[in-house]
Amino acid sequence: MKKFLILASLFLASVGVSADDANKRIAEISDAKEKGLAVAKAMKAHNTGWGDSEAKMTMILRDKSGNETDRKVRVKSLEVEGDGDKGLSVFDEPRDVEGTAFLTYSHIEGNDDQWLYLPALKRVKRISSSNKSGPWMGSEFAYEDLSSFEVEKYDYKFLREDEIDGEKVYVVESYPTYDNSGYSKTITWVDQEHFRVHRIEFFDQKGDALKTMEVSDFKQYLDKYWRGHKQVMTNHQTGKSTVVKWSDYQFNTGLDEDDFNKSSLKRAR
CATH class of the missing domain: 2.50.20.10 (Lipoprotein localisation LolA/LolB/LppX)
Known part of the structure; x- marks a missing residue:
């Protein structure tokens, strides 16, 4: 099927x-x-x-009191024939997340592959399939939404x-x-x-x-x-x-x- x-x-x-x-x-x-x-x-x-694309993203995080935090992100995307898209997000602002990068390989079947680069630790962390429902970079978007x-x-x-x-x-x-x-x-x-x-x-x-x-x-x-x-x-x-x-x-x-x-x-x- x-x-x-x-x-x-x-x-x-x-x-x-x-x-x-x-x-x-x-x-x-x-x-x-x-x-x-x-x-x-x-x-x-x-x-x-559409092939491939690049774009800029401003992400505004709001808590329940209305306080806001802005984040600036560059996003690259690539279509993959016969499979899901690939995406790369790089955070430029604010300073505490600068250089953080997120890579995702979507798949037609099975779990997606996702990695997060943390510049403070200088290491790449794989996002486990059991954590895909967790919040992405403090936002209301989950990893699986990406x-x-x-x-x-x-x-x-x-x-x-x-x-x-x-x-x-x-x-x-x-x-x-x-x-x-x-x-x-x-x-x-x-x-x-x-x-x-x-x-x-x-x-x-x-x-x-x-x-x-x-x-x-x-x-x-x-x-x-x-x-x-x-x-x-x-x-x-x-x-x-x-x-x-x-x-x-x-x-x-x-x-x-x-x-x-x-x-x-x-x-x-």
């Missing part, structure tokens, strides 16, 4: 299915599981083929059609099938025009509401690929939140596999 899902995802991406065609196919499906899977495949197909979306790592259930800010959206429930997830499920709002994620609700292992991420300020690149330039992750159980603002996106900058290995963590400046 997993091999079929992989082939189906690659087929959708290769033929460049239009949003209209994808919506017609989704409308024809009555089974909630198959319909949810079809939405997920369309999401992936509409964000495949992986690329891969269709095969979830089971799906279509819930309904809805609207967000006047846009028609699909609402789909997803259940992680990989080990050690901190979530029992997520609910995702995906627009029908471009298959962009506008909102994700996260539920903890007890089934209680844990976090909500809102995505806005979308911009299009290469006349095809959309990126949300603002993400707000709110933790309903702690009252904390993290605001992420993206800027300076560049695509096809010539990145390759050599820019995403463990030795690159120590020299990432």
